[in-house]
Amino acid sequence: MSEIALQATGSAAGYRRLLGILSLTLLVAFVLSLAIGYGPFDFGAALHSALSGKDDLGALVFIEIRLPRAILGLFVGFALGLAGAVMQAFLRNPLAEPGIIGISGAAAFGAVVIFYSGLAAVSSLLLPIGGIVAALAAGLLLFAVAGRNANTATLILAGIAVNSLAGALVSLVLNLSPNPFAATEIMFWLMGSFADRSLTHVAIALPPIVAGCIALFLTSRALDALALGEDTATSLGFDLRITRALLVGGVALAVGGAVAVSGTIGFVGLVVPHLLRPFVAYRPSLLLPASALGGAILTLSADIAVRLLPTQPELKLGVVTAVIGAPFLFSLVWRMRGDLR
Amino acid sequence: MIISASGIGVKRGDATILQSVDFVARPGELVGLIGPNGAGKSTLLEVIAGLRKPELGEVFYDGKLASSVPRRSLARRLAYLKQDAAVDWPLSVEKVVALGRLPYSGLFAARDRRADDKAIRAAMETAGIAHFAERNVQTLSGGERARVLLARALAVEAETLLADEPVDALDPLHQLNVMELLRSTRDRGTGIVVVLHDLTLASRFCDRLVLLDRGRVAAEGAPEDVLTDEIIAQCYGVRALTGIHAGGRFIVPWQKASQQLHDLKTDRLVPPLVANGHGRIVPINAAQQRRTLDS
Missing domain, CATH: 3.40.50.300 (P-loop containing nucleotide triphosphate hydrolases)
Structure with missing residues (x-):
């Protein structure tokens, strides 16, 4: 019921309440993600010993296994939800999403190259850098191919081109892989997961994700103006070259950083903005924080779900989001099919 | 500004x-x-x-x-x-x-x-x-x-x-x-x-x-x-019915400039028109035109 009221008013109070609800849900999901896992584990005791600096098994599990997984889930989901909302608002197209238009795929390729070439062993910092550089290249390529005033069809086609290029390059790397084990390892990594990540992963992923998210948030007012088209937005005082640079750079940093440690986790940026848009009265600027929080909630929840599912081996998170997200994409295309030009 | x-x-x-x-x-x-x-x-x-x-x-x-x-x-x-x-x-x-x-x-x-x-x-x-x-x-x-x-x-x-x-x-x-x-x-x-x-x-x-x-x-x-009639004909390539009503001019594009303005029934050339003040549009003659412009 409260959701219906929110949808109807879209007022400042309603928006604050929405963000409050989302933040609380996120907190719950984060704590659950810390508490749920394999094997017997006393969450309270582990938290206590971790905080008091003890070195027992509980603290070790907490700090080395649970905490990185939960933190990455939160930040990666936050970045994906935000990136999706920004791209959809900028391109005024509900199908825009880093995964669909190939940016995640390119970032994965960048990270795979670093893996495969052995550069990752030189410095783990190179991993996100590879992801970011490739994501940036994909973003620039996409804009170059699709052009400024890309309509839905052009954009999706350009995205398919970028995506297939990234996929082909990843296949090339797999093909050239010297032994099947390395190839399998890369394959599994590509599926996307937060399992077995350490605080080192957190340390290398967080700076680009945070920087990217800041850049993306800076576009919010211009995104509102863009609801009226590029000329009107410019006449309202926005330099869209800056907005575009913030968008491409922000998405590359946030998604590139995220993909470099987690592999590709698709559809979060597609599903979350779409679901939350009615609750912010369709205003792009208001959607950004909501979608970021929602992305974090969805990603953490899905990551909890894969640990609760009785499958062996554990399902990869990216597989789960794709299995849920792809039908969602079908339904979106179904509804938009009349509008595609 | x-x-x-x-x-x-x-x-x-x-x-x-x-x-x-x-x-x-x-x-x-x-x-x-x-x-x-x-x-x-x-x-x-x-x-x-x-x-x-x-x-x-x-x-x-x-x-x-x-x-x-x-x-x-x-x-x-x-x-x-x-x-x-x-x-x-x-x-x-x-x-x-x-x-x-x-x-x-x-x-x-x-x-x-x-x-x-x-x-x-x-x-x-x-x-x-x-x-x-x-x-x-x-x-x-x-x-x-x-x-x-x-x-x-x-x-x-x-x-x-x-x-x-x-x-x-x-x-x-x-x-x-x-x-x-x-x-x-x-x-x-x-x-x-x-x-x-x-x-x-x-x-x-x-x-x-x-x-x-x-x-x-x-x-x-x-x-x-x-x-003016000439400029409209030259730039737009049309002839327009023009006239004055309540101090304002109306300009109704009527036919291509390559054709003369003809009365379709009698096939005679139509002179400039003016509204007669009752919402009707009638051909202008010199006397009427003067009266309309004076008033």
């Missing part, structure tokens, strides 16, 4: 869109920008709005070179209404109008909520859309949406309003409403440049007309000096 443009030249590929165009817009003046399709009206409006950099010539705002005026400060002084613009999200009417206040807020600037609300309400009242402020803009009729977008431009409260065919999608009543609205906005001191296709509206409501033809200024001045 005085906008002046001199020697404007714009090319698109090989095609010349504008060539050596000079243009001035002053405060408190309603200027009509007219001309046949492809004459370069919208392009000129984009150039003087600072949205498109001309290959040749310069635009000045109050004597300052356009490139030296920051986009953000210009945004408060100059409102631009694009031709049949769409709204991409199902926003409420009020939220669309509120976008006109974006130039007054910043990332780090607190916004004056009261001034914003006042401007938004006033713009919605003026455009006659306040009674559907909560409706989804994407469900409106073409005429309603046109008025919403006009209100959005009015909400900027700029010194200058540039409007590209604001009456294009409207029925006759709403065309008159919008033109009267523009005139009353002009009366409050706003300088307005409006692109129009309807020659009667241009003649009746504008203080000055600039007629573009194939990228050049073909005529400029008071409506009666610009919209």
